[in-house]
Amino acid sequence: MSKISEGEKLIPINIEDEMKSSYIDYSMSVIVSRALPDVRDGLKPVHRRVLYGMYQLGLFSKSQYKKSARIVGEVLGKYHPHGDISVYDTMVRMAQNWSLRYPLVDGQGNFGSLDADPPAAMRYTEVRMEKISEEMLLDIQKETVDMKLNFDDSLEEPTILPTRIPNLIINGSSGIAVGMATNIPPHNIKETIKAIFAYIDNNNNLSVEKIIKYIKAPDFPTGGIIYGYDGVKKALCTGRGRIILRAKVHFEEIDGRKCIIVNEIPYQVNKSDMISKTIELIKEGRIEGIYQIRDESDRKGLRIVYVLKQNTNSNIILNKLFQFTSLQIYFNVNIIALVNGKPEQLNIKDLIKNFVDHRHDVIIKRTKYELKKYKHRIHILIGFLKILNHLDIMIQLIRKSKNRNEACGELIKKFDISDDQSKSVLDLRLQSLTTLEQENIKKEYKELNNKIKFLKEVLSKYSVRTKIIKEELLEIQKKYQDPRRTQIDHYGREVNMEDLIENEQVVLTISKAGYIKRTSLSEYKRQGRGGIGNRGAITKESDYFKHLLIATNHQYLLLFTEKGKCFWLRVYEIPEGSKISKGRAIQNIINLQKDDKVNAYILTGNISDKKYVKDYYVMMVTKKGIIKKTSLEHYSRPRKYGINAIVIRKGDSLLEAILTKGNGHVFIALNKGRIIRFSEKKVRATGRNSSGVIGLTVKDDMTIGMICVDKRDKGQLLVVSEKGFGKRSNLKDYRLTNRGGKGIKTINITKKTGNLISIQYVSEEDDLMIIKKSGVMIRIPISDIRIMGRATQGVRLVYLKENDAIADVAKVYKTIID
Known part of the structure; x- marks a missing residue:
């Protein structure tokens, strides 16, 4: 330790207290002197x-x-x-x-x-x-x-x-202090001034909600699109919020290729970095379908061209660009500024209030300065007026005086004026002594009196000052107003998975062992009746595809188990696989119990749409012919571990579930070839925790399927047997009865045809997908299948090898035929 010099002394301090004090001093210095803007001038x-x-x-x-x-x-x-x-x-x-x-x-x-x-x-x-x-x-x-x-x-x-301009609002600010940061977006000057006018006109008592009718949203220098309004409203009302900001794009066709053209990018985005990172994402395979990226920007403006590959969905690619690149950013608003030297969280009303208060303060100080200046000038003019009426005496006094100081003294004594007045008289030029100039002095005196009167009014009346503020702002608006650059999409939302996946038609296949997958429908080509089909998935000898559904990626899939539970999936959440792939076990996708399995599936529209779910019912049937109807609304809030759909009686299990509108005719078929038709109104709608009523009398056979048809429809009923036979019959061939009966014959069951396995409601324009237990699939036009009577065995639909059989049948609707 060095020695203490003479006159010095050592003062012990607590190191913890010193660190706290020093850090606070440092942080306040950063906050006040470097990082945060003043709320008044921004x-x-x-x-x-x-x-x-x-x-x-x-x-x-x-x-x-x-x-x-x-x-x-x-x-x-x-x-x-x-x-x-x-x-x-x-x-x-x-x-x-x-x-x-x-x-x-x-x-x-x-x-x-x-x-x-x-x-x-x-x-x-x-x-x-x-x-x-x-x-x-x-x-x-x-x-x-x-x-x-x-x-x-x-x-x-x-x-x-x-400042006469509300700079903090129109230009914004950003900065990182110690323990806090600010990020204030810019706004349009015309909108801002209109909001200030409205604030002043409402006696400084305008609510934030009304202010944002004038200042609609931030207006960024690079343009772009504000996507969605909730974040904007929260930011302007509270001072904190997240704004989704997107590039402005459009589509063009260049040299026969679709192109995405970007003309404006989000605020503070580095263009070259954005392009290079996009190229990296393309190389990694996270964004597919882009053939080339060209930066064609020049002095005239920004232009980035994304050239797309052939047969790609430009909207899906654009959504992926929004999701993974800086074509869409989140601008996190955090309005913190110095108010009286202290950092405060402010909303848009607070910014306007502080600016208006500052303008009042400036006008008061300016008025006092001008008042002081004019009063001094009036004082001088009074001296002129006293002397100009006695010019000859004044000239004689000046001529007799030895110097300037003596002349001043003589003028003060003779005319009773101040020292300033006497000096100003001596500074007068000879031309000021003319009659015309004397009149000008009197005129100036009168004008200054009027100005002083006005300035006193400015100081005493708040309303006069607000009028001046408005006049000055109106002048600013006329000079600098310009159109809004950033557009506002009030109904925009964040990109989700649905936006990144094309809503194409897919085939959903589920095996007997519970493996599920989705495959593009385009992989399945039409064949004629009696063909052998295309190779499907490779499955174990003990497994085969049991169910087949035609869907679109954005649909909802309700899964019903044999024990009466219901689960929920989006179609795009089902793993994708090729025609020959096995798929993924359902129990790995949903929380299915080990002793339960999925037996029925319903494809629906948006179950979050309240009107949609109120218009539909879920109709279920068990293997023993018990039928139940429940509003789809009861299935619109799925849970992780499923919900109860129906109470299953002992020895029974859920077989089928379909979507209905509540006013159709129900057809239930048995494997021995019988079918019953009754009005859906015969089944009363009940809650999820009920068991249902008898739909069809079942003895030594079992239910194999159910359909519901509008009574005005003019299609046909298609039946298919397990050995590949099938036919179409007119609906009028099936009489309407009460539920609970035995039904009537729909196909002549023989050893050659095998038992009935499927019923479908079809029309001429539809296609039929048939899947064999061997995994082979075939797609044939419904028009190739003859319309025949109820009691016939039908025609061969597909050729089967020995020991093979039909596993399932699905209709491909006319709206999704290739």
Whole structure:
């Protein structure tokens, strides 16, 4: 330890207390002096010093440009004792029309680009103030703002600027302090001024909800689209919120290829980085379908071209670009600014209030300055008027005086005037003694009295000051208003999985052992009746595909188990597989009990749509012919572990579930070839926890299927047996009876045909998908199948090898035929 010098003493301190105190001092210095803007002029100290330095150098909008290095040196040497890079970088950003909505510096030379290219060195670039910056410094010489000493106490600098423009609202600000950050978006000046007018007109009592009718949303310098309005409303009302900002795009066809054209990108996005990262995503296979990316931007504007591969869905690719690249960003609004030197969280109303209060303060100080100036001038004019009526006496007194001081004294004694008045009289030119000039002095005296009267009114009446504020803002609006650049899509939402997956037609296949997959319908081509089909999935000898459904990727799939539970899936959530793949076990997708299995499936529309679910019912039937009807609304809120759909009686199991509208005719078929038809109204709708009523009498056979048909439909009933025979019959061949009967014959069951396995309602334009237990599938037109009577055995639909049989049949609707 070094020795203590004479006169010095050692003061012990607590290191913890010293660290706390020092850190608080440091953090407050960063918050107040570097990172956060003042709510009144929207500037941080470095921005304010740059503008004041240019003002002192006389670099106005109509002046000649001066080297940036000159301004940087001026600011560093007089006001901002920090690095020159910080000052120059600030000035560069103030000149970039893609960084500020209303640039404050007029730059000449290379000031960077949207690709984040660095600006030229400060010795090469030149600057001057933009016209709008002059509005921020106007009246500063009229003692409108407080001044403080600079870092070495040799000069004074303003603590705030007397801005006429609401700079913090129209240009925004961003900065990271200690323990807090600010990120304020820019807004359109015309919308902002209209909101201020409305605020003033409502006696400063306008609600935030009404203010946002004028300031609709942020307006970014690079344009783009604000996607969705909830985040905007929250941000403007609370000061915090997340805004979805998208690029502005359109589609073109260039050289026979579809192209996505980007003309505007989100705020603060680096264009070249965005393109390079997109290329990486393409190489990684996360974005498919893009053939080439070209940057065709030039001085006329931005243009990025995404050339797409043939036979690709441009909307799906665009959604993937929004999801994975900076074509869509989240702008996190956090409005924190200094209010009376302290950081505060503010909403849009608070910003307007503080700006209006600042303008009142500036006008009061300006008025006091002008009043003081005019009163002094009036005082001088009174002296003139006293003496001008006695010019000869005044001239004689001056001629007799030895010097200026003696003349002043004589004038004071003779005419009873002040020292200032006497000196001003002596400074009068001879031309001022003419009759015309004397009249001008009287006229000026009268005009100044009127001005003083008005200025006193300004000081005493709040309403007069608000009128001045509005007049000045109206002038600002006329000078600088421009159209909104950023569009607003009020109904936009975040990209979800549905937007990234094409809503194509798919085939869902489920095996007897419980494996499920989806395959594009385009993989299955039409064949004629009696064909052998295409190879399906490779399955174990003990397994085969039992169910087949035709769906679209965006549909909802309700899965019903034999024990009466219901589960919920989106079709695109089902693993994709080729025709020959096995699929994935259902129990690995849903929380299925080990002793339960899925027996029935329903494809629905959007079950989140309240109107949709109220219009439909779920009709279920068990193997023993018990039928039940429940509103689809009861199945619109699925749970992770499923919900109860029906109470299954002992020895029975759920067989089938279909979607109905509640006013059709129900057909239930038995494996021995019998079928019953009755009105759906015979089945009363019940809740999920009921067991149902008898639909068909079952003895030594079992139920194999159910359909529901509108009584006005004119299609046919298709039946298929397990050995590949089938036929169509007219609906009128089946008489309407009461539920609970034995039914009538629908097909002649023989050893050759095998038992009945499927019934379908079809029309001429539909196709039929048939799957064999061997895994082979065939797709044939319904029109190839003859219409025959009820009691016949039908015709051969598909050729079967020995020991093979039909596993399931599905209808391909006419709306999704290739």
